[in-house]
Amino acid sequence: MLVWLTRKENKSVLDKQLQEQLNKETEYYHNVLKRVIAVLKFLSIRGLALRGSEEVFGSPHNGNFMGALELLAEFDPFIREHIEQRELRPNPVISYLSKTVYEEIIEIMGKQIIKQIITEINNDDTNFGENDDEKVDFRKEARNLFNKLAKLETAILIVFWEEILERFNVVNKKVQSPGLDIGEGNKLIVSLKEFVKNIWQQSDQKLKEYEEKAKKLSTSLGTDYSDINKRRITLKFSDKSTDKVSVNCAEKFKRDTLNVALDKMIMDLNNRSQAYETYSKKFKFLMDLQDKNQEHIDLESVRNIIDYYPNDVDEHLVNECIQLKSYLLQSKTESYTSCSEIFWLIYEKKLVDVFPNCYTILKIFLTMPITSCEAERSFSRMSYIENKYRTTMSNYRLNHLSVLSINCDLTKDLQCDDQIKEFAAQKCRKVAL
Incomplete structure (x- = not known):
């Protein structure tokens, strides 16, 4: 390390020239990322889609991100030269304009916004509504809101709903x-x-x-x-x-x-449970099939299903259920505790021809939706961020884009140098000495 520092100070040696070249490259890509971040801030604040059906510069279907860079290139010689030298050549080189790069930058920006919001809440809770730069009416409303939030009852409800909704959330995910x-x-x-x-x-x-x-x-x-x-x-x-x-x-x-x-x-x-009970009683014979302690099945429910689905199953379903129950009871080494396991048993052991009606009714039962709830979000901007053209977006990316769009004032004030430093730290392949 000392040898490197000594040689670095000597301007006549090759290491000094390499260091100057490194600094020049760093400054070059720093300017590239500044423009990338500016475009991302512009698009995310307005809730616009980034990607298109193609990822080629010059294509009319390359999306808003590449389109904005092309528009910027018409007036900015630096980014125009960068695109021409690295993207439009026969063998493109690293340009930091790909979707992988801007996805990582979006994640960094979203985390910084969340961190900033948490810091402001922790630091400004005692000065809530006391900012002299705000209007008097705003300060009064803010102070009244703070007085409500500072009540013991509000804090108790926060703890209460956190315990309740945690259980509701995991059950709702499992049900869906x-x-x-x-x-x-x-x-x-x-x-x-x-x-x-x-x-x-x-x-x-x-x-x-x-x-x-x-x-x-x-x-x-x-x-x-x-x-x-x-x-x-x-x-x-x-x-x-x-x-x-x-x-x-x-x-x-x-x-x-x-x-x-x-x-x-x-x-x-x-x-809600009563509604499920109604369907469970209608398919009671399927519950009997998966119950090892139940030797017989409810034949009356089988006949009711035959009348309810006359175009899908026939009267042979009764005999098939009796035989299938006997077959499952003989499988002492294997346990079939759910309808899906019985379905896969028939499929994997190629018993569809033996139990065709059972196989059909199991498919009907297993494809019945338990719930029709959708993961809706109450933000008005969500209709712009998640629309019919962006249905494959992951929740992780959607959350970061929502934070950037909803907190547009904080997004505008983000300093690009902070994102570039964090991005460079993530991409660094050198071991710290």
Whole structure:
């Protein structure tokens, strides 16, 4: 290392010339990436698509990113020369204008925006609504919003919904995953309902846990409930007697807020479970097929299915189900606990000709959608970012593009040098000495 530093200071040796050449190349590609980042900021703020059907300069179908660079090249000799020397030659060389490069830069920009938002929230929570540069009305609204967010009840609800929605999220993803039948989906919904019921039954203990976790979220939170100083309500009864209500603030919050939300969730989950139960009863014989402890199947449900799907199955389905049940009971070494496993058993062992109606009804049952929910996002700009022309976009990329578009003011203020340094650090192939 000392030898390298010594030779570097000597301008007459070759190493000094190599260092100057390296600095020149670094500055050159730094200017290229500055223009790339400027184009990405322009397109992402407006929610425009980047890619086209072709990735060739000069093509009318090369997308907005390459099109913007072509427009910039008409007035910028530097980027025009860069495109001509590296992209339009017979054997293109590294130009840092490919989709791989700008996808990585989008990720870097998105992470920087998220980091900046988190930093501002952590640093400015006590000065919320006290910025003298803002209008008076804005400051009042901001201060009122902060007072609401600083309530203990709001923090408790954050902890409460984080626990509830975490379970709902994983169950919802599993229910929408391919290969899950209605029977298994119903089990997940029933288990989720029991989870919510358990919270309702232990609401006193749970509320204390929520209070402890809520008070640790921020030092700006209040330590007591907001209505602790409100006057007590006097109730008047039909016999003209009166009684003063002395309800604890925590008890009132549990009764009027938490229990109401839990009751609503239990009711909705129960309605959804009943809908699944209806289909499960209709296909009860399939549940009997996968149950090792059940020696017989419900022949009445088989006949009902034959009447319900007369164009798909015939009366031989009854005998096929009886034989298939006997076949599965003989498979002592293998366990078939789901309809999908029974379906693949028939397919892989080439038993479709033996059980054609069973095979058909299993296909019908397994292709029934458990839910029709879509992963919708509530942002108004999402209709521009994710449209019919961008249906193959991954959620990871979509999240970063959404952050850049929604927080357009922060995106405009991003310093390109920071993104270039981080991009260079990711692409560096040298070992740090």
